[in-house]
Amino acid sequence: MAQTSDFFAPQAFEADVIDCQVEGTIPDGLNGAFVRVGGDWAYPPKHADDSPFNQDGYISRFRFRNGRVDYTGRWIETERYRNNRAAGRQLYGYYRNPYDCEPEVANIDEPWRNTLANTNVEVNAGRLFALKEDAPPTEIDPVTLKSKGLFTFGGDYGSQTFTAHPKVDPATGELITFGYEATGLASDDLVLTIIDRDGAITRETRLKVPYVSMIHDFAITEGHVIFPVFGYVTDLERLKAGKIHWTWDREAPTWFGILPRDGEANDLRWFKGPNRAIVHTFNAYTRGDTVVLDAPIFDNNPFPFFPSADGSEWDALKSRALIRRMIFDLNSKDDGYREEILFPDLPVIDLGRVDDRFMGRETRYAYTSFNDPAQPIDRDRLGTGARRVINSYGVFDMHDRTMRSFYAGPTHALQEVTFVPRAADADEGDGWLIGTASNYAEMRTELIVADARRPDEGAIGRVVLPFRANVQIHGRWYSDAQLDFGPDAGMESQK
Numbered sequence: 011m012a013q014t015s016d017f018f019a020p021q022a023f024e025a026d027v028i029d030c031q032v033e034g035t036i037p038d039g040l041n042g043a044f045v046r047v048g049g050d051w052a053y054p055p056k057h058a059d060d061s062p063f064n065q066d067g068y069i070s071r072f073r074f075r076n077g078r079v080d081y082t083g084r085w086i087e088t089e090r091y092r093n094n095r096a097a098g099r100q101l102y103g104y105y106r107n108p109y110d111c112e113p114e115v116a117n118i119d120e121p122w123r124n125t126l127a128n129t130n131v132e133v134n135a136g137r138l139f140a141l142k143e144d145a146p147p148t149e150i151d152p153v154t155l156k157s158k159g160l161f162t163f164g165g166d167y168g169s170q171t172f173t174a175h176p177k178v179d180p181a182t183g184e185l186i187t188f189g190y191e192a193t194g195l196a197s198d199d200l201v202l203t204i205i206d207r208d209g210a211i212t213r214e215t216r217l218k219v220p221y222v223s224m225i226h227d228f229a230i231t232e233g234h235v236i237f238p239v240f241g242y243v244t245d246l247e248r249l250k251a252g253k254i255h256w257t258w259d260r261e262a263p264t265w266f267g268i269l270p271r272d273g274e275a276n277d278l279r280w281f282k283g284p285n286r287a288i289v290h291t292f293n294a295y296t297r298g299d300t301v302v303l304d305a306p307i308f309d310n311n312p313f314p315f316f317p318s319a320d321g322s323e324w325d326a327l328k329s330r331a332l333i334r335r336m337i338f339d340l341n342s343k344d345d346g347y348r349e350e351i352l353f354p355d356l357p358v359i360d361l362g363r364v365d366d367r368f369m370g371r372e373t374r375y376a377y378t379s380f381n382d383p384a385q386p387i388d389r390d391r392l393g394t395g396a397r398r399v400i401n402s403y404g405v406f407d408m409h410d411r412t413m414r415s416f417y418a419g420p421t422h423a424l425q426e427v428t429f430v431p432r433a434a435d436a437d438e439g440d441g442w443l444i445g446t447a448s449n450y451a452e453m454r455t456e457l458i459v460a461d462a463r464r465p466d467e468g469a470i471g472r473v474v475l476p477f478r479a480n481v482q483i484h485g486r487w488y489s490d491a492q493l494d495f496g497p498d499a500g501m502e503s504q505k
């Protein structure tokens with residue numbers, strides 16, 4: 011649970027800041043919006059040991075235009091948010107367990123109605139979606155950031171759930187997505203759906219998983235999709251007992267399901283390996299009969315709030331992600347695969363990204379955050395609220411196995427990094443790293459802009475909010491060409 015003194019404590023207000031304070035400069039070409047989604051407790055959780063993933067959704071936007079930046083933050087008004095507001099208290103129990111909710115809002119047969127939409131954003135056909143893996147998208151008005159309700163593609167969408175990490179194929183503009191627990195709580199159905207750039211569903215493939223597991227993210231290549239099935243497990247019995255949705259089974263093998271993008275259910279092939287946690291991926295590609303997946307991967311349970319099935323204590327030391335490459339031979343006679351650790355001495359945060367213009371193709375660079383203990387830290391000014399200090403972004407060269415880093419400062423903790431290309435036709439890796447940092451000394455949020463090719467030269471610009479913004483889970487950058495965010499607030503105020 012969040013301490014009242016730290017950056018994760020509830021903030022619980024909406025905000026508009028016109029013409030934010032900028033230190034340094036914002037690059038000329040950086041026009042568009044950085045949209046972030048995370049959570050906040052509108053009302054305290056019922057259980058002190060609940061997952062922070064059970065916070066109400068909150069969406070915020072840094073709008074960039076000609077060197078000026080406006081900020082907007084709004085609650086995501088799901089059915090659940092509105093029910094709690096009407097009651098003036100928390101009606102919902104443990105993470106993703108309707109059996110633990112107050113009966114009038116439980117929605118046991120329609121669990122997607124309990125979604126918080128608090129994990130990520132994506133755009134398709136001019137629509138902005140807030141996403142969480144337990145429900146269809148929540149549509150958000152990109153101009154006002156007001157919530158418009160669940161979106162099911164005209165009723166055509168065929169799963170109860172929709173991942174928070176769909177992929178956009180850069181060549182076709184297709185949105186490739188899936189839902190697990192697709193036909194009900196703890197169901198072993200997975201539905202893969204392909205949505206064209208105009209918002210029409212063009213393909214749906216219904217699959218079965220080896221066991222019911224968190225499939226938070228996946229990967230695409232030009233020819234395949236890859237689903238990781240790993241240690242977080244659940245079943246109806248557990249949910250009916252009122253427990254938190256996931257438990258970590260250290261005996262559970264890891265499975266990777268690989269399916270040709272145009273394949274049918276019987277084309278799905280499963281590869282099996284030792285217990286791991288693959289919460290997020292970087293990217294993947296197909297070369298001949300080989301599929302390669304790059305991802306930050308844990309050897310153990312990364313989340314202390316999802317308890318171990320065997321009752322063992324959470325082990326922080328074993329819960330560090332290392333950047334790995336999984337190599338699958340589609341011609342092999344057995345179900346094994348090869349695992350390489352690319353940067354063995356460098357534990358990273360697993361919120362990793364690549365240049366999205368090359369999604370599904372071999373990418374040279376991967377971006378994520380990490381703690382660099384060699385950099386200065388100002389413990390006195392950090393205060394006691396700082397639980398962890400992730401002070402650096404890493405630009406990981408997957409060819410040369412080298413890394414260049416950006417250091418945020420002695421009182422700063424970084425959230426997820428995002429790559430923004432310098433221009434639509436720029437080379438891979440030519441652009442900016444952006445993301446928010448928590449400045450613990452000032453207890454305020456700063457958005458950082460650094461050059462992705464020269465990260466070690468420090469920030470080009472910082473957008474300084476006069477308060478600490480809600481902590482994000484994921485954020486994405488959209489250029490003005492990708493989504494119309496309407497007139498910026500500064501322009502509106504001049505009318």
Ligand SMILES: [Fe+2]
Nearest residue numbers: 174226290484
């Ligand atoms: Fe995620």
